[in-house]
Amino acid sequence: MRFKIVTSPHISQDVSVGQMMRRVLYAMIPGIAALTGFFGWGILINLVIATAVALLAETVMLTVRGRPLALHLSDFSAVVTAWLLAVALPPLAPWWLTALGIFSAVVVAKHLYGGLGYNPFNPAMVGYVVLLISFPREMSTWLIPHGLGQPHALSFLETLRVIFNSEWPARFALDALTGATPLDALRTQIGLGLTVTGIRNSPVFGIIAGQGWEWAALGFLAGGLWLVYTRTADWRIPAGMLGGLAIIATIFYLADPQHYAPPWFHIWSGAAIFGAFFIATDPVTASTTARGRLIYGAGIGVLVYIIRGFGGYPDGVAFSVLLMNIAAPAIDLYTQPRVFGARRG
Numbered sequence: 001m002r003f004k005i006v007t008s009p010h011i012s013q014d015v016s017v018g019q020m021m022r023r024v025l026y027a028m029i030p031g032i033a034a035l036t037g038f039f040g041w042g043i044l045i046n047l048v049i050a051t052a053v054a055l056l057a058e059t060v061m062l063t064v065r066g067r068p069l070a071l072h073l074s075d076f077s078a079v080v081t082a083w084l085l086a087v088a089l090p091p092l093a094p095w096w097l098t099a100l101g102i103f104s105a106v107v108v109a110k111h112l113y114g115g116l117g118y119n120p121f122n123p124a125m126v127g128y129v130v131l132l133i134s135f136p137r138e139m140s141t142w143l144i145p146h147g148l149g150q151p152h153a154l155s156f157l158e159t160l161r162v163i164f165n166s167e168w169p170a171r172f173a174l175d176a177l178t179g180a181t182p183l184d185a186l187r188t189q190i191g192l193g194l195t196v197t198g199i200r201n202s203p204v205f206g207i208i209a210g211q212g213w214e215w216a217a218l219g220f221l222a223g224g225l226w227l228v229y230t231r232t233a234d235w236r237i238p239a240g241m242l243g244g245l246a247i248i249a250t251i252f253y254l255a256d257p258q259h260y261a262p263p264w265f266h267i268w269s270g271a272a273i274f275g276a277f278f279i280a281t282d283p284v285t286a287s288t289t290a291r292g293r294l295i296y297g298a299g300i301g302v303l304v305y306i307i308r309g310f311g312g313y314p315d316g317v318a319f320s321v322l323l324m325n326i327a328a329p330a331i332d333l334y335t336q337p338r339v340f341g342a343r344r345g
Helices: 017-039 042-064 069-073 077-088 095-108 123-134 156-165 182-191 196-200 213-229 236-255 263-268 272-279 290-310 317-334
Strands: 002-007 011-016
Touching: 011 017, 017 042, 017 077, 017 213, 017 272, 042 069, 042 077, 042 095, 042 156, 077 095, 077 123, 077 272, 095 123, 123 317, 182 290, 213 263, 213 272, 236 263, 236 272, 236 290, 263 272, 263 290, 272 290, 272 317, 290 317
Parallel strands: none
Antiparallel strands: 002 011
16 A cells, blocks of 8 residues: 655655655654663553454454555554554553553554545554553553562563453552552642642652653663654644644743643653644544644643643543544545635735
8 A cells, every 4th residue: 555645746655655654663662662672561561462353353354354455554554553552551551451551542442434535543552541441440550660670570471461361460469569650649749738848759750750761761862853854754743733732831830830740741741742643643533734733733732731730640641642533524625725726815
């Protein structure tokens, strides 16, 4: 499956869907490496489970719909969906949780709407939201970032036993391995009356944001900038999203710095950078006009802050992307560029 991206009249680039999807996978590697280094083998195990289930679900649905297997499996869209969802899941998520999320993403959010190019919602985020709403306890069990090779880290075999058998090592207490994410800790403790300054003294926080999280965000930023450089992703969406998040966070931070985190904390925490470059830029469900992409991205950024600060969930990237997926057609309608030669007004 190939198509030509043309910017008239001087620049043309022949790019296949498979090439674009592979670039996305390559760009995710630095961030995945950082997550694995800080949170252990569970990240890679989740990726393997998610990829296997996604390819199986894709094969079954293509067969049922009478579509050519080789053509559609080689576009790597199912693998990209699997990786996007797997990276967002807790490292010790049970295998069935990952499988259910991928089933929801590939079968329900993608193929029941007609397959690649026809889905109105980002499939990976649909799968994530289904899991978050249905299994909040399993989705909130994140590892403390001890890192591979540290005394409190799980070995590869111990991680497999936890994921497939829920068999925790006898040498560890559960609360010695798991804890709240920085965003969850911030939201909960501010609700208890603590100040941002006091919360930031917790060992879970690093230089800018959470330990481990900020390095993963740096890895995803490097990969995301490469996607922009290769024109696989449009710069307007991540710029709009991170800009919108930074602006609203700055307003609240200047108004009350003891009860609202600074903008740099919000940008480097959670899935903000990952969502800006890898999720919001989905070419099928995002806005398509130049001005529309800036508005679309800014809308996601503002919604992320509102959900983080005033909603019931600590992050909010998935919900924000899905809400703006709904708005994308209307944004495109009202941001169409003026036809050459036509009068304004």
